[in-house]
Amino acid sequence: MSDKKKVLIINRRAPYGRSNARDSLDVALTCGVFEMPISLLFADDGIFQLLGGHQAKEIGQKNLSANLAALPMYDIDQLFVCESSLNTHGLASDQLDHNPTVVDQKAIQQLIQSHDVVLTF
Amino acid sequence: MKFSIVVQAAPYSCQSAETAYRFAKTLLDKGHDLHRVFFYGDGVHTGSALASPPQDEPNIPANWQALAADHDLDLVVCIAAAVRRGVLDDKEAGRYSKSGSNLADGFELSGLGQLADAIAQSDRVVTFGA
Numbered sequence: 001m002s003d004k005k006k007v008l009i010i011n012r013r014a015p016y017g018r019s020n021a022r023d024s025l026d027v028a029l030t031c032g033v034f035e036m037p038i039s040l041l042f043a044d045d046g047i048f049q050l051l052g053g054h055q056a057k058e059i060g061q062k063n064l065s066a067n068l069a070a071l072p073m074y075d076i077d078q079l080f081v082c083e084s085s086l087n088t089h090g091l092a093s094d095q096l097d098h099n100p101t102v103v104d105q106k107a108i109q110q111l112i113q114s115h116d117v118v119l120t121f
Numbered sequence: 122m123k124f125s126i127v128v129q130a131a132p133y134s135c136q137s138a139e140t141a142y143r144f145a146k147t148l149l150d151k152g153h154d155l156h157r158v159f160f161y162g163d164g165v166h167t168g169s170a171l172a173s174p175p176q177d178e179p180n181i182p183a184n185w186q187a188l189a190a191d192h193d194l195d196l197v198v199c200i201a202a203a204v205r206r207g208v209l210d211d212k213e214a215g216r217y218s219k220s221g222s223n224l225a226d227g228f229e230l231s232g233l234g235q236l237a238d239a240i241a242q243s244d245r246v247v248t249f250g251a
């Protein structure tokens with residue numbers, strides 16, 4: 001494998017309605033195993049992935065929040081959340097788990113520009 | 122330029138499944154390289170040999186097979202996503218004691234490491250989402 005690409009993963013879907021959130025986490029963990037620098041941006045309905053108190057078992061799913069909590073063990077600690085998505089959904093950053101950095105549109109542009117590859121889920 | 126493509130869209134459910142194929146065909150026509158196509162999520166259904174669309178509709182799995190044969194493409198179907206959705210090669214069908222396999226010729230089942238490798242090897246990685 002050649003040089004380490006910086007990968008930004010943008011999460012735009014709520015955690016359990018579709019498989020996107022789980023698929024995204026699996027990609028993040030795999031890239032982490034390959035020691036690629038990974039950042040995660042949560043935007044649109046994806047910000048709901050950062051809310052705590054999931055009771056996923058009640059709908060036959062595995063708890064994604066526990067997987068997110070495991071990310072630092074893979075050296076994945078660059079978590080960002082879109083400010084305007086928080087506003088749209090009436091949420092504040094202190095309601096979220098996993099300590100994401102709040103970013104505005106300009107910071108998101110810079111985030112995308114500063115990574116080699118962007119994957120969207 | 123060296124591209125890789127990630128297809129998350131299920132054929133016939135999402136237009137982006139067809140768009141992914143058209144994008145791949147166009148970039149090859151323009152002389153670019155396609156390092157790998159990685160089918161993920163519902164996109165794994167693209168690798169089903171049992172898809173039988175009406176004759177007046179595009180046959181998306183067959184179109185990918187033909188493109189792969191023409192350009193020696195690497196069509197990788199995510200094994201974890203495929204097995205849970207019932208897209209199996211002979212080996213997985215044996216492992217799970219299933220009566221048959223249905224992975225189309227020209228596709229192979231492999232892990233997410235192939236996506237990480239595609240990211241590392243390609244100048245551009247383009248996602249066609251669901």
